[in-house]
Amino acid sequence: MSGLVVRDLRVVFDGFVAVDGVDLEVAPGDIRFLIGPNGAGKTTLVDAVTGLARATGSVRFGDDELLGRPVHRIARMGVGRTFQTATVFEELTVLQNLDIAAGAGRGVLTMLRRRRSVPAAVSSALETIGLADLRDRPAGALAHGQKQWLEIGMLLVQDVKLLLLDEPVAGMSHDERDATGELLRVVSADRTVVVIEHDMDFMRSFANTVTVLHAGKVLSEGTVAQVQADPAVQQVYLGVG
């Protein structure tokens, strides 16, 4: 397992500094929560790590430097993410979604042939995310929470070692949140997980460590209790927590 090391990360949009010199270390196998008010730069940080946003500084995952590489190369190095609004391939079935996620390394001949059987990684992920009975449904017909699980399942079959999840439980019911949290625990057994989240209850239940971002900078870092006790954090969140 590898950890994530971010050094002096800066992202600038037309003169506006969205991420302002962030240092971050996530240990292998950790479940790190990334919290902070809207506009703090959480999504932009994930965008920079995954190659979507141009950034300066350094982002290392294991021995590999990620900055400056195109998105699909970073993905192949074992870094996967989900999006704030669940993005699955709506017109394809659950099974097709997972099969595509599992296939970035396939050769030309395999690609040009039809899928004859379900790859083992795909059926195991179907069980893990609880969508085995719905595998032939179009992903567009899934409930919101199910789409989020499908996205996580896609990361599992993609065999990523670092998962970056952008607000995975937004819009979920209480039961769905708990189920998702349990899923994260299972997943983190042999992977490093970073979760962006607004929901404080969810964070308290499932976070291992927490980093608080504010205006593009790291405001506080530590365990849930340490962060909650930090006066600077209490000030930013004004009564929350």
Place this chain on the structure above:
Amino acid sequence: MKTGMRLSWRAGLGFAVGAAVLFAVAPVALSDFRLSLLAKYLCLAMVAVGIGLAWGRGGLLTLGQGVFFGLGGYAMAMHMKLADAGPGEMPDFMQLYGQLDALPWWWRPFANPAFALPATVLLPMLVAFLLGSLVFRRRVRGAYFAILSQALAAAMAILLIGQQGTTGGTNGLTDFQGFFGYDLDDPVNQRMVYFIVAGVLLLLLALCRQLMQSRYGELLVAVRDSEERVRFLGYDPANVKLVAYVTAAGMAGLAGALFVPAVGIINPALIGIVPSIEFVIGVAVGGRASLLGPVLGAVAVAWARTTLSEEFPAAWTYLQGLLFVLVVAFLPGGLASVARLVRRRRRPPPDPAPVSPAPVLTQEVTA
């Protein structure tokens, strides 16, 4: 996998029916004149098959297929002109214009069928590869890609018109006598050309079906739906699009190559902006995402054009535009979706996805 079996059985039946209609019914039922018209429509349908793949499945609005159709057509026409003229001779129109002393160097290789025949397909594919690499890697999207395609079609037509001495200009290349030694004035040989066209169309359909049902076909739809997401799964969407675009270009080139012996002419008016748009209209009318929709749409629109433009030449353009707008607005799936809509009416809708069962967490993660 039971549904898969049934589907391929149905597809086999579909191909058999298609082959029976094209090879047994049409040659008996249609006059020589109508049959050669059908050959022309089937050539246009080949272009449509490729557009169905690139646009219907891949979301690439290919508004410049006339370029590839033209490349294939001119490559074949140049070969046939040189074959008509005989070894070492210049084609008739060059002698007529009298501007040239010798055959231009870029005409010469087309005298050899071993070069000309593959070139009808490979040349369009090469151009599509170069253009596609440039455009897809730079992430030019949607409207800009369409405008660029149109500009290329316009530029090619203008170039051909400007070089009358070597390309035949507005008149294009025509008055062909033979097709690989067969006299094209003989109705028997015209029939043979029709059979070749029909056979090639069926082959292209089979190829397209295989592509659509392969893993690549699923990936192509995924790229159409969400290119960014595909990139985060470790694929380069530019390559995925490139395959569909280059395949469609090859099909258009082959269509152009067969159009020349079937219709007896290739000229700039057949490959510029307007015909490029008309290719897409046929596909939209038929149903761009289905396999057969583009073929039926292309044939139907071409047939309507022949029939109506004889009687109301001015009205056809407007009628065609209206047809396009109506289909886009009210029937985005094209005529192919009508059958599906009817079927859905008859059958009760499937029950909606059960809302949010919790994930089963008893299994170990082995992925």
